[in-house]
Amino acid sequence: QVQVMESGGGLVQAGGSLRLSCAASGSIFSLNAMGWYRQVPGIQRELVASITRSGSTNYADSVKGRFTISADNAKNTMYLQMNGLKPEDTAVYYCKVHMAWGNRRDYWGQGTQVTVSS
Secondary structure, X not given: XXXXXXXXXXXXXXOOOEEEEEEEEEOOOOEEEEEEEEEOOOOOOEEEEEEEOOOOEEEOHHHOOOEEEEEEHHXXXXXXXXXXXXXXXXXXXXXXXXXXXXXXXXXXXXOEEEEEEO
């Protein structure tokens, strides 16, 4: 069993900052990557940023230069520092944990709301 818990969402004015956290626990022996996704109603969930166990990162073009993903492997925790927030960043942000092996490879958190007011 794998548990994924996000925290850190909230309401912020445009130009402001928020930091999201995602902690994974349980049977995570083969954890090899984590990622942040976001979704607004009626639109497909999209990748925001991801990071591998070795530290390789990937960002959506829309957040490059504004968002920074990082991880503490010892704590099995991932962070997303969001600066220069825009109203179009408003969404529910989900954490995904990816396993290298196992019957089930991906686990999702429950999501955390980020709202950016103009």
